[in-house]
Amino acid sequence: MSLPLYSDNLRISGIDLSEDMLKRARKKYGGRNNMDDLQVMDAGELSYPDNHFDVVVAMFVMTVVPDPDKVTRELERVTRPGGTVILVNHFSADTGLRAAPERGLKLFGHRLGWNPEFPKSCVLGRTFLTLEGEETLAPFKLFTLLRLKKAD
Incomplete structure:
Protein backbone atom coordinates (compact mmCIF):
# COMPACT_ATOMS: atom_id res chain seq x y z
CA MET A 1 0.00 0.00 0.00
CA ASP A 42 10.92 -13.32 6.44
CA ALA A 43 11.82 -9.93 7.95
CA GLY A 44 13.68 -11.78 10.69
CA GLU A 45 15.92 -13.58 8.18
CA LEU A 46 16.65 -11.21 5.33
CA SER A 47 18.64 -12.69 2.44
CA TYR A 48 20.16 -9.32 1.52
CA PRO A 49 23.87 -8.80 2.22
CA ASP A 50 25.18 -6.62 5.04
CA ASN A 51 25.19 -2.85 4.43
CA HIS A 52 23.08 -3.22 1.26
CA PHE A 53 20.51 -0.39 1.46
CA ASP A 54 20.73 3.35 2.00
CA VAL A 55 17.24 3.38 3.51
CA VAL A 56 15.16 0.54 4.94
CA VAL A 57 11.45 1.03 5.63
CA ALA A 58 9.30 -1.29 7.74
CA MET A 59 5.67 -0.23 7.84
CA PHE A 60 3.17 -1.85 10.20
CA VAL A 61 5.47 -4.83 10.75
CA MET A 62 6.94 -4.73 14.24
CA THR A 63 3.78 -5.62 16.19
CA VAL A 64 2.97 -8.61 13.97
CA VAL A 65 6.32 -10.41 13.91
CA PRO A 66 7.13 -13.07 16.53
CA ASP A 67 10.57 -11.60 17.35
CA PRO A 68 10.78 -7.79 16.97
CA ASP A 69 14.35 -7.76 18.32
CA LYS A 70 15.50 -10.10 15.56
CA VAL A 71 13.75 -8.01 12.89
CA THR A 72 15.28 -4.80 14.25
CA ARG A 73 18.76 -6.35 14.15
CA GLU A 74 18.18 -7.52 10.57
CA LEU A 75 17.02 -4.05 9.48
CA GLU A 76 20.17 -2.60 11.00
CA ARG A 77 22.37 -5.25 9.38
CA VAL A 78 21.18 -4.59 5.83
CA THR A 79 21.40 -0.79 6.21
CA ARG A 80 24.68 0.77 5.14
CA PRO A 81 26.72 2.77 7.69
CA GLY A 82 25.22 6.24 7.90
CA GLY A 83 21.97 4.94 6.44
CA THR A 84 18.42 5.31 7.71
CA VAL A 85 15.83 2.88 9.06
CA ILE A 86 12.26 4.12 9.05
CA LEU A 87 9.68 2.32 11.17
CA VAL A 88 5.98 3.09 10.97
CA ASN A 89 4.01 1.28 13.61
CA HIS A 90 1.50 1.45 16.39
CA PHE A 91 3.36 1.95 19.65
CA SER A 92 1.36 1.70 22.86
CA ALA A 93 0.85 4.57 25.26
CA ASP A 94 2.32 4.40 28.75
CA THR A 95 -0.33 6.74 30.14
CA GLY A 96 -3.49 8.49 29.02
CA LEU A 97 -6.74 7.32 27.49
CA ARG A 98 -5.17 4.66 25.23
CA ALA A 99 -3.02 2.94 27.87
CA ALA A 100 -5.67 0.85 29.69
CA PRO A 101 -7.49 -0.39 26.56
CA GLU A 102 -4.19 -1.37 24.94
CA ARG A 103 -3.20 -3.36 28.03
CA GLY A 104 -6.62 -5.05 27.99
CA LEU A 105 -6.44 -5.84 24.28
CA LYS A 106 -3.11 -7.59 24.80
CA LEU A 107 -5.10 -10.61 26.03
CA PHE A 108 -6.60 -10.86 22.55
CA GLY A 109 -3.42 -10.16 20.59
CA HIS A 110 -3.31 -13.67 19.11
CA ARG A 111 -6.84 -13.17 17.73
CA LEU A 112 -6.16 -9.62 16.56
CA GLY A 113 -2.98 -10.69 14.74
CA TRP A 114 -0.90 -7.92 16.33
CA ASN A 115 0.38 -6.88 19.72
CA PRO A 116 -1.59 -3.82 20.96
CA GLU A 117 0.74 -3.32 23.94
CA PHE A 118 4.00 -2.58 22.16
CA PRO A 119 6.07 0.28 23.64
CA LYS A 120 8.77 2.06 21.63
CA SER A 121 11.34 0.50 23.96
CA CYS A 122 10.71 -2.77 22.09
CA VAL A 123 12.75 -1.34 19.21
CA LEU A 124 14.68 1.59 20.68
CA GLY A 125 17.92 0.73 22.43
CA ARG A 126 17.93 -2.83 21.09
CA THR A 127 20.55 -2.14 18.40
CA PHE A 128 23.10 0.51 17.54
CA LEU A 129 20.48 2.51 15.66
CA THR A 130 20.02 6.04 17.00
CA LEU A 131 16.67 7.81 17.07
CA GLU A 132 16.86 10.85 14.79
CA GLY A 133 13.19 11.79 14.56
CA GLU A 134 9.71 10.85 15.62
CA GLU A 135 6.35 11.88 14.20
CA THR A 136 2.82 10.81 15.10
CA LEU A 137 0.59 10.05 12.15
CA ALA A 138 -3.08 10.03 11.29
CA PRO A 139 -5.58 8.66 11.89
CA PHE A 140 -6.04 9.72 15.49
CA LYS A 141 -2.28 9.73 16.09
CA LEU A 142 -2.40 5.95 16.53
CA PHE A 143 0.73 5.39 14.45
CA THR A 144 4.25 6.71 14.86
CA LEU A 145 7.06 7.14 12.36
CA LEU A 146 10.51 6.61 13.86
CA ARG A 147 13.56 7.67 11.85
CA LEU A 148 16.67 5.84 13.02
CA LYS A 149 20.26 6.23 11.85
CA LYS A 150 22.95 3.59 11.65
CA ALA A 151 26.32 4.82 12.84
CA ASP A 152 29.00 5.58 10.22
Whole structure:
Protein backbone atom coordinates (compact mmCIF):
# COMPACT_ATOMS: atom_id res chain seq x y z
CA MET A 1 0.00 0.00 0.00
CA SER A 2 2.97 2.33 0.36
CA LEU A 3 4.52 1.69 -3.07
CA PRO A 4 2.81 4.62 -4.81
CA LEU A 5 4.29 6.99 -2.22
CA TYR A 6 7.86 6.34 -3.33
CA SER A 7 9.43 8.72 -5.83
CA ASP A 8 10.37 7.35 -9.25
CA ASN A 9 14.03 8.21 -8.63
CA LEU A 10 14.28 5.61 -5.84
CA ARG A 11 15.16 1.94 -6.40
CA ILE A 12 12.64 -0.26 -4.56
CA SER A 13 12.99 -3.78 -3.19
CA GLY A 14 10.10 -5.22 -1.22
CA ILE A 15 9.40 -8.28 0.86
CA ASP A 16 6.40 -10.01 2.38
CA LEU A 17 5.73 -13.44 3.85
CA SER A 18 2.66 -13.73 1.65
CA GLU A 19 3.09 -14.54 -2.03
CA ASP A 20 -0.54 -13.41 -2.51
CA MET A 21 0.30 -9.92 -1.21
CA LEU A 22 3.32 -9.75 -3.50
CA LYS A 23 1.19 -10.83 -6.47
CA ARG A 24 -1.16 -7.96 -5.72
CA ALA A 25 1.74 -5.54 -5.53
CA ARG A 26 3.22 -6.82 -8.81
CA LYS A 27 -0.15 -6.54 -10.54
CA LYS A 28 -0.75 -3.02 -9.27
CA TYR A 29 2.78 -1.55 -9.41
CA GLY A 30 4.92 -4.03 -11.32
CA GLY A 31 5.21 -1.72 -14.33
CA ARG A 32 7.18 0.89 -12.39
CA ASN A 33 10.72 1.30 -13.71
CA ASN A 34 12.18 1.68 -10.23
CA MET A 35 10.92 -1.66 -8.84
CA ASP A 36 14.01 -3.86 -8.42
CA ASP A 37 12.34 -6.85 -6.82
CA LEU A 38 9.48 -8.11 -4.68
CA GLN A 39 10.32 -11.33 -2.84
CA VAL A 40 8.80 -13.71 -0.37
CA MET A 41 11.03 -13.28 2.66
CA ASP A 42 10.92 -13.32 6.44
CA ALA A 43 11.82 -9.93 7.95
CA GLY A 44 13.68 -11.78 10.69
CA GLU A 45 15.92 -13.58 8.18
CA LEU A 46 16.65 -11.21 5.33
CA SER A 47 18.64 -12.69 2.44
CA TYR A 48 20.16 -9.32 1.52
CA PRO A 49 23.87 -8.80 2.22
CA ASP A 50 25.18 -6.62 5.04
CA ASN A 51 25.19 -2.85 4.43
CA HIS A 52 23.08 -3.22 1.26
CA PHE A 53 20.51 -0.39 1.46
CA ASP A 54 20.73 3.35 2.00
CA VAL A 55 17.24 3.38 3.51
CA VAL A 56 15.16 0.54 4.94
CA VAL A 57 11.45 1.03 5.63
CA ALA A 58 9.30 -1.29 7.74
CA MET A 59 5.67 -0.23 7.84
CA PHE A 60 3.17 -1.85 10.20
CA VAL A 61 5.47 -4.83 10.75
CA MET A 62 6.94 -4.73 14.24
CA THR A 63 3.78 -5.62 16.19
CA VAL A 64 2.97 -8.61 13.97
CA VAL A 65 6.32 -10.41 13.91
CA PRO A 66 7.13 -13.07 16.53
CA ASP A 67 10.57 -11.60 17.35
CA PRO A 68 10.78 -7.79 16.97
CA ASP A 69 14.35 -7.76 18.32
CA LYS A 70 15.50 -10.10 15.56
CA VAL A 71 13.75 -8.01 12.89
CA THR A 72 15.28 -4.80 14.25
CA ARG A 73 18.76 -6.35 14.15
CA GLU A 74 18.18 -7.52 10.57
CA LEU A 75 17.02 -4.05 9.48
CA GLU A 76 20.17 -2.60 11.00
CA ARG A 77 22.37 -5.25 9.38
CA VAL A 78 21.18 -4.59 5.83
CA THR A 79 21.40 -0.79 6.21
CA ARG A 80 24.68 0.77 5.14
CA PRO A 81 26.72 2.77 7.69
CA GLY A 82 25.22 6.24 7.90
CA GLY A 83 21.97 4.94 6.44
CA THR A 84 18.42 5.31 7.71
CA VAL A 85 15.83 2.88 9.06
CA ILE A 86 12.26 4.12 9.05
CA LEU A 87 9.68 2.32 11.17
CA VAL A 88 5.98 3.09 10.97
CA ASN A 89 4.01 1.28 13.61
CA HIS A 90 1.50 1.45 16.39
CA PHE A 91 3.36 1.95 19.65
CA SER A 92 1.36 1.70 22.86
CA ALA A 93 0.85 4.57 25.26
CA ASP A 94 2.32 4.40 28.75
CA THR A 95 -0.33 6.74 30.14
CA GLY A 96 -3.49 8.49 29.02
CA LEU A 97 -6.74 7.32 27.49
CA ARG A 98 -5.17 4.66 25.23
CA ALA A 99 -3.02 2.94 27.87
CA ALA A 100 -5.67 0.85 29.69
CA PRO A 101 -7.49 -0.39 26.56
CA GLU A 102 -4.19 -1.37 24.94
CA ARG A 103 -3.20 -3.36 28.03
CA GLY A 104 -6.62 -5.05 27.99
CA LEU A 105 -6.44 -5.84 24.28
CA LYS A 106 -3.11 -7.59 24.80
CA LEU A 107 -5.10 -10.61 26.03
CA PHE A 108 -6.60 -10.86 22.55
CA GLY A 109 -3.42 -10.16 20.59
CA HIS A 110 -3.31 -13.67 19.11
CA ARG A 111 -6.84 -13.17 17.73
CA LEU A 112 -6.16 -9.62 16.56
CA GLY A 113 -2.98 -10.69 14.74
CA TRP A 114 -0.90 -7.92 16.33
CA ASN A 115 0.38 -6.88 19.72
CA PRO A 116 -1.59 -3.82 20.96
CA GLU A 117 0.74 -3.32 23.94
CA PHE A 118 4.00 -2.58 22.16
CA PRO A 119 6.07 0.28 23.64
CA LYS A 120 8.77 2.06 21.63
CA SER A 121 11.34 0.50 23.96
CA CYS A 122 10.71 -2.77 22.09
CA VAL A 123 12.75 -1.34 19.21
CA LEU A 124 14.68 1.59 20.68
CA GLY A 125 17.92 0.73 22.43
CA ARG A 126 17.93 -2.83 21.09
CA THR A 127 20.55 -2.14 18.40
CA PHE A 128 23.10 0.51 17.54
CA LEU A 129 20.48 2.51 15.66
CA THR A 130 20.02 6.04 17.00
CA LEU A 131 16.67 7.81 17.07
CA GLU A 132 16.86 10.85 14.79
CA GLY A 133 13.19 11.79 14.56
CA GLU A 134 9.71 10.85 15.62
CA GLU A 135 6.35 11.88 14.20
CA THR A 136 2.82 10.81 15.10
CA LEU A 137 0.59 10.05 12.15
CA ALA A 138 -3.08 10.03 11.29
CA PRO A 139 -5.58 8.66 11.89
CA PHE A 140 -6.04 9.72 15.49
CA LYS A 141 -2.28 9.73 16.09
CA LEU A 142 -2.40 5.95 16.53
CA PHE A 143 0.73 5.39 14.45
CA THR A 144 4.25 6.71 14.86
CA LEU A 145 7.06 7.14 12.36
CA LEU A 146 10.51 6.61 13.86
CA ARG A 147 13.56 7.67 11.85
CA LEU A 148 16.67 5.84 13.02
CA LYS A 149 20.26 6.23 11.85
CA LYS A 150 22.95 3.59 11.65
CA ALA A 151 26.32 4.82 12.84
CA ASP A 152 29.00 5.58 10.22
